[in-house]
Amino acid sequence: MDKGHRITLQSYLYGIAIKASATAILSLLLCTQAQGQSVNDLSRISPGFPVYSQYLQNGLMINPAYAGTRGVLSSLLSYRVQWMGTSGAPVIQSMSFHSPLKNDKVALGLMAQFMQYGATKSTAVYADYAYHISLKRGRLSFGLKAGTDISNTDYLGLKLIDANDPVFMSNDKPFVLPNAGAGIYYFEDRFFAGLSVPSFLGYHRTSSGSVVPFHSFSEYDFLVSGGAIFVVSPLLKIKPSFLVDYSLNKTRKLTQFDINTNFIIADLVWAGASWRLSEQVLVGIVQVQLNQQLMLGLSYNYPAGRMNTFSKGSTEFILRYEFRYKVSAANPRYF
Numbered sequence: 001m002d003k004g005h006r007i008t009l010q011s012y013l014y015g016i017a018i019k020a021s022a023t024a025i026l027s028l029l030l031c032t033q034a035q036g037q038s039v040n041d042l043s044r045i046s047p048g049f050p051v052y053s054q055y056l057q058n059g060l061m062i063n064p065a066y067a068g069t070r071g072v073l074s075s076l077l078s079y080r081v082q083w084m085g086t087s088g089a090p091v092i093q094s095m096s097f098h099s100p101l102k103n104d105k106v107a108l109g110l111m112a113q114f115m116q117y118g119a120t121k122s123t124a125v126y127a128d129y130a131y132h133i134s135l136k137r138g139r140l141s142f143g144l145k146a147g148t149d150i151s152n153t154d155y156l157g158l159k160l161i162d163a164n165d166p167v168f169m170s171n172d173k174p175f176v177l178p179n180a181g182a183g184i185y186y187f188e189d190r191f192f193a194g195l196s197v198p199s200f201l202g203y204h205r206t207s208s209g210s211v212v213p214f215h216s217f218s219e220y221d222f223l224v225s226g227g228a229i230f231v232v233s234p235l236l237k238i239k240p241s242f243l244v245d246y247s248l249n250k251t252r253k254l255t256q257f258d259i260n261t262n263f264i265i266a267d268l269v270w271a272g273a274s275w276r277l278s279e280q281v282l283v284g285i286v287q288v289q290l291n292q293q294l295m296l297g298l299s300y301n302y303p304a305g306r307m308n309t310f311s312k313g314s315t316e317f318i319l320r321y322e323f324r325y326k327v328s329a330a331n332p333r334y335f
Contacts, residue, residue, distance in 0.1 A: 051092075052080065053274065053283045053299040053316045056241060056260070059335070060096045060109050060128060062223050063196040065143030065185035067130040068100035068107020070333055073323040078316060083303075085312035088118035098128060105132050107141075122151040130185075138188030143196075146180040175211055177203050183223075192335040193226040218248045221255070229264075229334050237264040239272070239334060264334070270297075280305030287318075295320040 052061060058076050059066035075097045083089040098109030109128030115121070126147030133140045152174040183196030202219045204212050227241025238261065245256035255278060262272030267289065274283035282304055287297035301314035 051082065051256075052078065052094075053301060053314070054078070054285060054287070054297050054318050055243065056227070056262075056335070057287065057295065057297060057318060057320055058094075058096065059185075059194075060098050060111055061094065062198070062225065062243070063143065063183035063185055063194045064109065064126075064128040064145035064181060065130050065141040065183040065194065065196065067098040067109035067128040067141075067143055068104075068132065069130075069139070069141060069185065069187055069335070070098075070322065071100060071104070073097065073099035074320065075322070076318060076320045078318045080314065080316040082117075082314045083307065083311040084314060086310055089311070090115055090117040100132070106130070107132065111145075111147075120151060120153045122149060124149045138186055138191070141185045141187075143183045143185065144180070145182070145198075147178070149175075149177040149179065151175040151177070175203075177201075177211070177213075187335050190229040190334075191227070194224070196223045197221065198223060220248060222246045222248075227260070227335070235266050237267075237334075238262070239264060239270075276301075279303075279307070281307075293322050 052058060055062050058078060059069070060076075076095065078092075078094045080092040081089070082092065092113065092115045094111065094113040096109065096111040098107060100107040107128075107130040109130070111124075111126045111128065113122075113124040115123075124147065126145045128143060128145045130141050130143040133142075179199045179201045181196065181198045181200060183194060185194040185196075186192065197220050199221065201213050201215055204214060206212055222245070224244040224246065225242065227239060230238045230240075232238060241260045241262075243256065243258040243260075247255060257277040258274050259277070260272060260274040262270050262285070264270050270285070270287035270289070272285050274285065275281075276283065280303070282302045283299055284302070285297065285299040287295060289295050295318075297316075297318040297320075299316045301316075303311050303313055
């Protein structure tokens, strides 16, 4: 990609970021109207934190401060089939782009996710902004994200026992749920750590069917991640890492806890495993760096807990391509 095309894309991402931020800020101002209502009388609607297995190669999905940290225009596509063998199980497709600007202090990103589960289809589009500060050994990044989730359920496409059931005679109006989040991310050659809040807003559905936003610190999800690289030999490195999804909500608390270990062979093959403690899922991951720009990855989730009775597991495929690669092969990026 030449310089002109890169500037055009960055300008386009910047425009999207401004528009998405304005929408999210407006929603934050309007949500005060819902704070006086009793949340016990309302039905919660949660955009949810997307479940991915290869999020270490797709850090923008969990932390907006990750934008631009690879030093190039990085693009990633992913396709995930959740709970194979289960009728109506989720299918998730996502794409993301992020890049630093010319001064390497500011970075922009764009993420889109498309998910279908049962009769429901949802689309999420978010723009990311990050500001990087150079420190003695590494860099510290502060990030913001803003965008919207759109969810629509097609009741008319269901096969019903009673075709005249009035509950399913018409479709609901699509839910449009603007939101915003923030994060902080520190990284150096052999270590990284991050903290993010994916969503500032929550949503409730009233008895009349309307959707009402609310803001409560106790409802925040905090995503905490970290990892390091240990060099065993010139041909072998070990990369342990973790991800914790913690909520201050007393009924949810620890919703995800992943422990990961990857073996990096000759900087070409990444083979590893993860244990998702909260769901009792064992994840196997293989990723191949085909050249300096292109990586392919495949993962399989084996349900060791109760889901083993209902599901044959989950699979996920990723493809990452990086434009204008400028990191030397002698010092590749591991985060």
